[in-house]
Amino acid sequence: MIITVFRSYLGVFFNVSYPRYCYLLQEKWSEGIRYIRKITGFNILFLGFVTTLLFLLYIVGIDYFNIETSLKEGLSLSKYLCFLPIIIALNIPYYQTLLYFHKTKTLVNFSLFGAMAMFVLGTLLTWKFHLEGTIVSIYIVEMFITLAM
Numbered sequence: 001m002i003i004t005v006f007r008s009y010l011g012v013f014f015n016v017s018y019p020r021y022c023y024l025l026q027e028k029w030s031e032g033i034r035y036i037r038k039i040t041g042f043n044i045l046f047l048g049f050v051t052t053l054l055f056l057l058y059i060v061g062i063d064y065f066n067i068e069t070s071l072k073e074g075l076s077l078s079k080y081l082c083f084l085p086i087i088i089a090l091n092i093p094y095y096q097t098l099l100y101f102h103k104t105k106t107l108v109n110f111s112l113f114g115a116m117a118m119f120v121l122g123t124l125l126t127w128k129f130h131l132e133g134t135i136v137s138i139y140i141v142e143m144f145i146t147l148a149m
Contacts, residue, residue, distance in 0.1 A: 002054065002078065006047070006085035010092065013043060018096050025100055036093045043089050051082040077131050087142045094149035110145055117141050 017039050025032030058079045062072060098107050118141045125133030 003081055003084060007088070010085060010089055013039075013089075014092055014096070017092075018099070021096055022100050036096070040089065040093050043092075044086060047086045047089055051086060054082045055079055077135060080135050081138070084138060084142060087139070087146055090146045091142075091149060094146070098149065110148060114141050114145050117144065 017036070021032055021036050023032075024035050058075065062075065067075075095107065098104075118137060121137035121140055122134055125137045127133070129136065
């Protein structure tokens with residue numbers, strides 16, 4: 001659920017910032033770059049604050065509630081997914097820039113490669129390390145996509 005909330009936020013962020021970013025790039029390239037850096041920096045700071053707060057609330061608050069051990073174990077693993085939106089937020093400026101330059105084929109290739117890598121890594125790491133392997137594979141694929149873009 002946490003990831004869904006962050007993905008919705010990032011989707012709104014993308015839809016709101018993209019038209020202005022394109023306009024500024026068209027008018028004056030340096031203004032567009034300055035704009036995307038400013039809003040991405042704010043976004044990363046905001047997401048970093050919220051995810052750190054969620055992580056700390058989990059650590060401090062988990063023992064406050066009387067919940068089943070299996071649910072507690074699931075929550076313990078899911079707290080590590082809190083930082084994933086920060087990596088996803090780093091993808092947005094690159095994604096927007098590729099769209100601006102009409103590089104949809106490149107975006108499709110990144111998406112296909114990411115899906116295949118997630119399938120392979122997810123299968124192998126989950127088989128070997130269980131749910132921890134799944135979390136690691138998600139981070140690896142998202143980091144690769146960010147660095148490749």
